Amino acid sequence: MSTRSLPGLLPLIALLGLWQLLGSPDSPFFPAPSSWWPALFTRGQGAKIVPAVLDTIRTFGLGLFIATILGVTLGILIGVSRQVGRAVGPTFEFARALPPAAIVPVATLLLGFDEPMKVVVVVLAALWPILLNTSSGVQELPPTLLDTARSLRLSRTRTVFRVLLPSVMPAIVLGIRVATPIALVITLLVEYLTAVNGVGALVGEAQRTFQPARVYALIVIAGLISLIVNSLVRSVEDGVSRRRVGDRL
Amino acid sequence: MSVLVALAVLWEVLVRFKIAEVQFLPAPSEIAAAAQDEILSGEILGRLVHTVGVTALGWGIASVIGMGLGLLLGLSPLAYRYSMTSFEVTRAIPPITFVPAALLIFGFSLKMELVLVIYGGVWPVLINTIGGVRSIPPELRDVGRMLRLSRLETIRKVVLPAALPSVLVGLRLALSLCLVLAIVAEMVGNPAGLGNGLISARQALQPALMFVYVIVAGLLGVALNSTLRTAAKLLLPSNALKELAS
Numbered sequence: 001m002s003t004r005s006l007p008g009l010l011p012l013i014a015l016l017g018l019w020q021l022l023g024s025p026d027s028p029f030f031p032a033p034s035s036w037w038p039a040l041f042t043r044g045q046g047a048k049i050v051p052a053v054l055d056t057i058r059t060f061g062l063g064l065f066i067a068t069i070l071g072v073t074l075g076i077l078i079g080v081s082r083q084v085g086r087a088v089g090p091t092f093e094f095a096r097a098l099p100p101a102a103i104v105p106v107a108t109l110l111l112g113f114d115e116p117m118k119v120v121v122v123v124l125a126a127l128w129p130i131l132l133n134t135s136s137g138v139q140e141l142p143p144t145l146l147d148t149a150r151s152l153r154l155s156r157t158r159t160v161f162r163v164l165l166p167s168v169m170p171a172i173v174l175g176i177r178v179a180t181p182i183a184l185v186i187t188l189l190v191e192y193l194t195a196v197n198g199v200g201a202l203v204g205e206a207q208r209t210f211q212p213a214r215v216y217a218l219i220v221i222a223g224l225i226s227l228i229v230n231s232l233v234r235s236v237e238d239g240v241s242r243r244r245v246g247d248r249l
Numbered sequence: 250m251s252v253l254v255a256l257a258v259l260w261e262v263l264v265r266f267k268i269a270e271v272q273f274l275p276a277p278s279e280i281a282a283a284a285q286d287e288i289l290s291g292e293i294l295g296r297l298v299h300t301v302g303v304t305a306l307g308w309g310i311a312s313v314i315g316m317g318l319g320l321l322l323g324l325s326p327l328a329y330r331y332s333m334t335s336f337e338v339t340r341a342i343p344p345i346t347f348v349p350a351a352l353l354i355f356g357f358s359l360k361m362e363l364v365l366v367i368y369g370g371v372w373p374v375l376i377n378t379i380g381g382v383r384s385i386p387p388e389l390r391d392v393g394r395m396l397r398l399s400r401l402e403t404i405r406k407v408v409l410p411a412a413l414p415s416v417l418v419g420l421r422l423a424l425s426l427c428l429v430l431a432i433v434a435e436m437v438g439n440p441a442g443l444g445n446g447l448i449s450a451r452q453a454l455q456p457a458l459m460f461v462y463v464i465v466a467g468l469l470g471v472a473l474n475s476t477l478r479t480a481a482k483l484l485l486p487s488n489a490l491k492e493l494a495s
Contacts, residue, residue, distance in 0.1 A: 008334025015335075029354045087252045094253075097470030099429040101436060101444065102463045105451040109459065110274060185343040192345060193436065200345070207349030215349050223342035230341065 028212060036217040045214075048202060053221065056198040059115065060187040060229070063122025067179060070123065071130030072172055076164060078131070079138025092131075100125035100186050104193045113196050121190045126183035130175035137171025138164065173240045180233045184226055199225070275457035280464070283457035293446070293465060300431055300442040301469065303359070307366030308427040312420055315371045319378025320404065323412070329379075340376070344369040344430060352438050359441070362434035369430040370423040377419025381412030417481050424473055432466060443469070 016033050023032035040049055078085040103121050111117035145167060149159045191200025199222055206214035257277045275283075287293045322329050322336075348365060355361035389411055393403040435444025443466050450458035 005334045005337075007331050008329075008336075009338070010335070011332045012335035012338060091253050091256070094467050094471055097425070097474055098463070098467035099425075099432045099470060101429055101433045102447060102466040105436075105447050105459055106463055109451060109456060181343070185345050188343050189345045189433065192348065193433075203346055203349045207352055210353070212350070212353050215353060219342060219346045219350060222346040223338070226343055227338070227341045 028210070031213040031216065033216070035213040036220065038213075040214060040217045042211075042214075049221070052197065052199050052202045053225065056187055056191065056200065056225065059118045059122060059191070059198060060184050063119045063187065064126055064176070064179060064183040066119065067123045067126040067183065068130055068172075068176055071127045071175065071179075072134050072165075074127075075131045075134025075172075075175075076138055076160065076168075079135035079168075080164075085135065092128075095124070096128045096132075101189060101193070104190055107190075108194055113194055115196070118187065118190050118194070118196060118198075122183050122186050125186040126179040129178035129182065130172065133171045133175030133178070134168060137168035140171075141167055169240060173237045177233050177237050180230060181226065184229060188222060275460060279457040280460045283455070284461045284464075287458065287461055293461070296441070296443050296446045296462075297465065297469070300428075300435065300444070303362055303366060303442065304424070304427045304431045304473070307363050307431065308370050308420075308424050311367045311370030311423055311427065312374050314367070315374025315419065315423070316378050316416060318371075319375045319416075320382060320408070322375075323379045323382025324404070324408070329383075333379075336375070340372050344372075344426075345433065348433060348437060351434075357438050357440060359439055362431060362439040362442075365430045365434045366427045370427040373422035373426060374416070374419040377415045377422070378412060381415025381419075382408055384415070385411045414485060417485065421474070421477050421481070424477055425470065428470060428473060 019030065020032050020034055023030050040046060078088065100121065103124055107117045107121050111120060141164075145163060146159070149163045154162065187198065188200035188203075190196075191198035192204045193200075195201045195204055199218060203215055203218045203222070206212075206218060261277045284293075322333065344365070347368060351361045351365050355364060385408060389407055390403070393407040398406060431442065432444040432447075435442040436448050439445070443462055447459060447462040447466070450456075450462060
C-alpha cells in the first residue's frame with residue numbers, strides 16, 4: 001500500500017473510532033473494537049486460532065492447486081478441440097452456474113465430514129475461471145504459432161509444453177487470480193457450514209455460543225488472510241506479465 | 250446436451266446394477282420421482298419463488314446503492330482519495346464471514362437474508378461502476394463541457410452511457426453472488442427457500458430430494474445468467490458485448 005492511498009483509510013478509522021466510543025464491550029450486537037482482540041483468547045480458546053488459520057490456508061491452497069491443474073488440462077483440451085468444447089458445453093454451463101453452497105450438503109452426504117470433502121468443494125468452485133480463461137486463451141492464439149510447431153515437426157507433448165503452455169500463461173495466471181478469492185470464500189463457507197476445522201468453523205462456533213466480539217475478531221483475521229493471499233497472487237501476475245513484455249522486446 | 254443424457258444414463262446403470270456402490274447416491278430415476286412429488290405438492294414452487302424474490306430484491310437494492318456510490322466515487326477525486334482504501338480493505342473481507350455476525354444481529358429472519366444479499370451484491374457493482382466512470386476518456390467529458398451540458402445532463406448523457414459496459418459486468422457478477430448468499434442464508438439462517446429445502450432434505454436423509462434441490466439451484470443460476478445476458482444484448486451496442494462474455 002503506497003502512502004498515496006493512506007488518506008483513503010480515514011473513513012474506516014473514523015467508523016471504528018466511533019464504534020469504540022459508542023459501543024460497549026458487552027453489546028450483544030456491536031461490541032466495541034477494543035474487546036475483539038482479547039475475545040480471541042478468552043476461555044482458553046487462544047490455542048485454536050493458529051491451527052485454524054493453517055487449516056484454512058491448507059484447504060485453500062490445496063484446492064486452488066488442484067483446480068489449477070485440472071482447469072489448465074481441461075481448458076487446453078477444450079480450447080484445442082472444438083468437438084470436445086461443444087460436447088461438454090451445456091454440462092459446464094450448468095456446473096458453473098450451480099451455487100457452490102448447494103454442493104456442500106451433497107458433498108458431506110457422499111464424502112463425509114472430512115478434509116478431502118472440503119477440498120473437493122473448493123476445487124468444484126474455483127475450477128471455472130481457470131478453465132474458461134485457459135480455453136479462450138488457447139482459442140485466441142495466432143494460428144501461425146501452431147503451424148510453426150507443426151512445420152518444425154515438434155512432437156505433441158513438446159508442442160503442448162514448449163509452445164502452447166508458455167503462450168497461454170498470462171491467460172492462466174489471470175484465471176488463477178480470479179479463482180483465488182473464490183477459493184478462499186468457498187473454503188470459509190464449507191468450513192462454516194460443516195464445522196470441519198479452520199477459521200470458518202471457528203466463526204460458526206463463536207456465533208453459536210454467542211461471542212460477538214470473537215466473531216468480529218475472526219472476521220478481521222479472515223480479512224487479513226484474504227488481503228495477503230490476494231496481494232501475493234497479484235504480484236505473481238505482475239511478474240508473469242512483465243516477463244511477457246520482456247519476451248516481446 | 251447429448252453428453253448430459255449419456256452421463257445420466259451411465260449414472261442410472263451404475264447405480265441400478267450396483268456396479269458402483271456409493272452410499273446415499275440416488276439413481277436419476279429416483280431423483281425424477283422425487284422431483285415429481287415435490288413439484289406436484291407445490292413445495293418446490295414456493296421455495297423457488299422465495300429464493301428468486303429475495304435474490305432479485307436484494308440485487309436491485311444493491312445495484313442502486315452500488316451505482317450511486319460508484320458514481321460519486323468515480324466522479325469526485327476528493328471522495329475517491331479519502332475513502333477508496335477503506336472500501337478496498339472492507340471488500341477484501343470474504344462476505345461469508347459476515348453470515349455469523351448477521352445471524353447474531355438479525356436472528357433467523359428474512360431481514361438477515363436480505364441484508365446479506367444486499368451487502369454481498371453491492372461490492373461488484375460499486376467497484377465496476379467506479380472503474381467504468383474513471384476510465385472514461387477525458388475528451389468525452391470535454392465534449393460535454395463544450396456543449397454546455399449541466400452537471401446532471403453530463404452524467405445522464407455522457408458518463409452513464411460510457412460506463413455502462415463496465416457497470417453491466419458488475420451487475421452480472423453481483424447477481425450470481427446474490428444468489429449464492431441467499432442460498433447460504435437460507436441454509437443456516439432464514440428457514441425458507443431453496444437453501445432450506447436442501448438442508449431439510451439432507452437432515453431427513455432423503456438424498457433424491459436433495460439432488461432435486463441442487464439441480465433446481467443450478468438451473469436457477471443458468472436462468473438468471475442468461476436473462477441478464479439477453480438484457481445486456483438489448484441494452485448494449487455489439488462492440489461492448491465482448492467484455493461481458495468473459
